[in-house]
Amino acid sequence: MMLLIQEQSKPGRRAVAQAPLRKADTSDIPEQFRRRRPAALPEVSELQVVRHYTRLSQRNFSIDTEFYPLGSCTMKYNPRGANEHAMLPGFLARHPEAPESHSQGFMACLFDLQEMLKELTGMQAVSLSPAAGAQGEFAGVAMIRAYHDERGDTGRTEILVPDAAHGTNPASAVMCGYKTREIPTGSNGDVDVEALKTVVGPHTAGIMLTNPSTLGVFDRGILEIAGLVHEAGGLLYYDGANLNAILGKARPGDMGFDVIHMNLHKTFSTPHGGGGPGSGPVGVSERLIPYLPVPMVTRDGDDYSWLTETECPRSIGRLSAFAGNAGVILRAYSYARMLGREGMSRVAEYSTLNANYMLKMLQEAGFEAAYPQRRATHEFIITLRTQARERGVNTMDFAKRLLDYGFHAPTTYFPLLVPECLLIEPTETEDKGTLDAFIQAMRTVQGEVAEDPELVKGAPHTLPVKRLDDVRAARELDLAWNALAED
């Protein structure tokens, strides 16, 4: 067990050099406004802090240390150069309200990236401002709503969402005041078009789709779906979570989508940082351009300027105080420039190659593919329902045992419609040696399930903690350290 930083605190100890050496006078702030007791923050030395957080970092899996075959999360290598470029002193020191005269270099990067994303996705305009994928989804659905509202088309109260969709899709639709209606998936993994026909109509504001879907297959009926929804007066939303699979090969704009979001922390290799920050730019077709969230950058000759609420009065507005996660956008820009035109389609090619290789090898090892008749995209699903039924070892147990072999678990129990599933996405940045080692670990655990199921059910065995009690965490809420409660 590692002590909390709070538990290492000693009264009066400080990292002296980290703050001004003298305490300036604040006596002009009247007593009534002042804090009476100092906050109970840790009192520790600089070395204690450095050692503590370095050691904590060693209790993490990360891309830099382990393979993460996490479906729909695109955990590929985050280039170190991109971090260095985004942290150049001129970029770090730029205040978000700095005038355009002192922002041309920064704005040039944003403009370039807007243009590259337009071309890559086949959309007509791009705004980089949403702070993450879910905020991009919110922006997208808010634009769909603004479009219908402005036309006085207020009877459209529903957003259609396939049952395989990410949870953010229905949650984003609800935040924009819509009801959601679920569309089933056909047995071949494509959206059930016949079912869609029965629900699409005058109440349909739009449909939210991921293509390739979270089932790891490209929906071949996309043009028919687009036709049906458009004919009914609805718009099409593209969830860009799986854009990696088709980068440089096919474009959402050509499939008929009206609005898309991209996850720069997936497709453009910006770091996940233990849960964020992300960045979720949105792209739109011609008819949604007026509603794009601000700010955006425009260019006139060699001069860049901001597009704000003033220039875009019909915009859905801004969704964060400034310009979104600018530092993440710069990392994505650096990545995109290093990748270049040729590199973009290589992303789709190698991620698809890696996924199909793994699927084939796992099938040969006896694992059951959820959609064996389909070509895998950059990810695929296997189901462990047989093991679960026959040996009482469920997918979570299997996933935890993989941790013992030094592999982060694939995405588990998602999508919801495949029982006991693992969603596996190797990404293009892993080599064959790593894929083979993972396949071997899968075989080994499979053997353990047959021979010693209790070993697997008790996993993990080699990590800093054993299986954690989630029920206790939720029932006996302990969400903050409290010195008094410890005694």
Added chain:
Amino acid sequence: MLEAIGVDGIEDLFEEIPDDLRCGDLESIPPAMSELEVSQLMGERARQDGQPACFIGAGAYDHHIPAAVWQIATRGEFYSAYTPYQAEASQGTLQLLYEYQSMMTALTGMEVSNASMYDGASALAEAILMAVRANRKSKSRRILIPRALHPSYRRVAGNIVKNQDIELVELPFDPEGGHTDISALEPYNGEDIAALVIPQPNFFGVLEDVDALTGWGHRNKVLTIAVVNPLAMSVLSPPGEWGGEGVDICCGEGQPLGAPLSSGGPYFGFLCCRQAIVRQMPGRIIGRTLDQDGNRGFALTLQAREQHIRRSKATSNICTNQGLMVTTATIHLALLGAEGLERTAAACHANTKSLVEQLSIIPGVSPRFNRPVFHERLISLPMEAEAALRALAAHNILGGLDISRDYPELGSAILTCATEKRTPGEIGDFVDKLSRVISLQGGTPCQLQPKES
């Protein structure tokens, strides 16, 4: 690998994409560059923007960040880690987040904190949605928001909640003091209101009578939402103590705690509340628990609130926290402690005070409001603010923020702030250059006359 798969070439793997959907060569995407070439390109652009002396605050402040903060945060084990859903493989991130939650509750005096939101403005929007869900005594969806709250926060909150039939009602500020006087609430006595937003300090840097405002909320069964600068909390009374019982929800912008200005992001929003309403809180929350052997460990908890479980019935669509920025904030707070934070806050406050005193010697320049402030102040100018700022920028000085677009009733004025990083030399230079800009202007009265109040 192709042979193992049983295909002839890589293109065969894309056979299920209809031919008419295949795209061409993407000619407008530039060809690949080496890391060195991108360094040169972006280095040139970063240098192009210069490093002016920055006296702009307005929600983002230029503070010193100890070297250890980013050196540790960019260790691959933090930088390239995934969301800690696999708790046993993520104890580093999870324990750090628990420590962060503990630091934020200590700083704000609140009972619980989540693991962060996108930024301060979007955290306020989520706080409003949360208050509407949590205030079971109120049937109304009306929220009182001071005009003295950051204009971008008001806009963002409006943009995010507008499709949920929530009405944001503006409270005026006192024209002399710049604060939200308790009298502004009188029209709402006994009215059905879901929540009242209370900034501290407000956008103008002015200190609000937080105890009186919070007390009004309690008496009228209106939930109170504090929006605070976390650095200020080392000097100012914490929201958990306002009005005796404290506020119900507290949020704000975490940037002053270890995030560089970086053009506005990534920053992080913090969100704290009373434990009684924690099930209405959006975002990730980390709890302490035990493992199978009875050893302490940390895990995501109350996940039944979140979109990946509840889908359309979730408290929010949010799916990330600003993990890396919270990592930096936690290390930053550990290094500074309460004493270091207070020294930094005091240094900023004293620097701004010194700046304002020196600026006020210039004829026609004066502080706009007469109430106490924290580390930022609105300054009236005898010329058009935009022209003055443009002239200063030509000398590589960013003198502050022109507020005329958002507050035309305040005439020509700039919001200015000198953090602990501004040296006496830079402050002197700012005063000197502004003095010259104004005298060159020939003392011409400003174009924008304040309205009669």
